[in-house]
Amino acid sequence: MTSSAAVEAAPDTTYSITQLANEFGITTRTIRFYEDKGLLRPKRQGLTRIYSPRERVRLKLVLRGKRIGFSLAEIGEIMDMYDSEPGESGQLVYMLDELRKRRTMLQRRQRDIALTLQELDQIESQCRERLASMREAGARARSAAG
Amino acid sequence: MTSSAAVEAAPDTTYSITQLANEFGITTRTIRFYEDKGLLRPKRQGLTRIYSPRERVRLKLVLRGKRIGFSLAEIGEIMDMYDSEPGESGQLVYMLDELRKRRTMLQRRQRDIALTLQELDQIESQCRERLASMREAGARARSAAG
DNA sequence: ATTGACGTTTACGTAAACGTCAAGTAAGAT
DNA sequence: ATCTTACTTGACGTTTACGTAAACGTCAAT
Structure with a gap:
C-alpha cells in the first residue's frame, strides 16, 4: 500500500505500443498520431517506442479529454500547462x-x-x-x- | 404568466434564418447544413425558410447536443426518439x-x-x-x- | 529458411462539420 | 428602373482525427 490514491505502477514499468492500444481499446495508429501531434513522447530502443507510466497517464488524459469534447490541440495546451x-x-x-x-x-x-x-x-x-x-x-x- | 417553466414564445412566432444565426452565434450556412442532415424542417414562403418556435427549440437541442459531444447523426436519432x-x-x-x-x-x-x-x-x-x-x-x- | 507476430515510416484516403465563394432570386427603398 | 439587402442553391475547400495500405526491419519459434 502506497500513500497515493490510485494504484500506481512502479516507475520503471514500461509498455509497448500494442499493450497500450489494447488496454485502452484504440489502435497503434492512433497512438502514433498523438505522438505526431506532440501529445506523447515515448522513449526509444532503436526505433521501437517504449512507454513509461507517465506516458501512459498522458495517454489516459488525452482520451478523457477527447470524451469531454476537447480537441487534441486543446488537450495539448492543458497538459502543457500542467508541466510547464x-x-x-x-x-x-x-x-x-x-x-x-x-x-x-x-x-x-x-x-x-x-x-x-x-x-x-x-x-x-x-x-x-x-x-x-x-x-x-x-x-x-x-x-x-x- | 403561463404554466410552463421557461419563457415560451407564442406558437405563431416565426424567425428568419439570420435571426436564429445571430441569436445562437452560428452562421446561416450551419443552419442550412443541419437542415440538409434532416435535423431541421422549416416551412417555406416561396424559397425563404420560416422557422417556428418548435424549430428553434430543435436547433437549441442540436447545439446543446454538440456541446456535449454527440455527432449530428446521434442528435438526430435522439430527437427522432422524442417525437416518434x-x-x-x-x-x-x-x-x-x-x-x-x-x-x-x-x-x-x-x-x-x-x-x-x-x-x-x-x-x-x-x-x-x-x-x-x-x-x-x-x-x-x-x-x-x- | 520461413512463418508469424510485432514493430517501423511514408503516404494517400476518408468522414464529419462546416467555410467560402459564385451566381442567381425576390422584395422593398430610392 | 436600379440598388440594396436578405435569401437561395450548388459546389469546391478545409480542418480534425484518424484508417488503410505499402514496404520494410527484427526476433522467436517451427
Whole structure:
C-alpha cells in the first residue's frame, strides 16, 4: 500500500505500443498520431517506442479529454500547462485566465448533460407508459379470447 | 404568466434564418447544413425558410447536443426518439436500450468532467502559489532597495 | 529458411462539420 | 428602373482525427 490514491505502477514499468492500444481499446495508429501531434513522447530502443507510466497517464488524459469534447490541440495546451516551468508572471496570469475559461466551459457542459439526462428520463417514461398500455391491451385481448 | 417553466414564445412566432444565426452565434450556412442532415424542417414562403418556435427549440437541442459531444447523426436519432410515433413493442424495447446506453455514456462524461475540473483546480493553485512567491520576492527586492 | 507476430515510416484516403465563394432570386427603398 | 439587402442553391475547400495500405526491419519459434 502506497500513500497515493490510485494504484500506481512502479516507475520503471514500461509498455509497448500494442499493450497500450489494447488496454485502452484504440489502435497503434492512433497512438502514433498523438505522438505526431506532440501529445506523447515515448522513449526509444532503436526505433521501437517504449512507454513509461507517465506516458501512459498522458495517454489516459488525452482520451478523457477527447470524451469531454476537447480537441487534441486543446488537450495539448492543458497538459502543457500542467508541466510547464514557472515562467514569468504575465504568463501565469494568462494561464489563470485560460483556466477560468475552461472551467466555465466545463461547468456549462455539466449543465448541458444534466438537462439532457432529464430529457432522456422523460423519453424513457413515455416509452414505459406506451409499453404498459400495449401490454394491458394485449392482456384484455387474451382474456376476451379465453 | 403561463404554466410552463421557461419563457415560451407564442406558437405563431416565426424567425428568419439570420435571426436564429445571430441569436445562437452560428452562421446561416450551419443552419442550412443541419437542415440538409434532416435535423431541421422549416416551412417555406416561396424559397425563404420560416422557422417556428418548435424549430428553434430543435436547433437549441442540436447545439446543446454538440456541446456535449454527440455527432449530428446521434442528435438526430435522439430527437427522432422524442417525437416518434408509438410504434411496435420491439421498437420501444430497442429505444429503452438505446436510452440506457446514452445515459451511461453521459454519466461517464459527468465523471470525466468532474475529474478534469479537479485537475484544473490543482493547476490553478500551483499557479497562484508561484505568483505569490514571485510577488514576495519582488517585495523583498523593493524593500532592500528602499 | 520461413512463418508469424510485432514493430517501423511514408503516404494517400476518408468522414464529419462546416467555410467560402459564385451566381442567381425576390422584395422593398430610392 | 436600379440598388440594396436578405435569401437561395450548388459546389469546391478545409480542418480534425484518424484508417488503410505499402514496404520494410527484427526476433522467436517451427
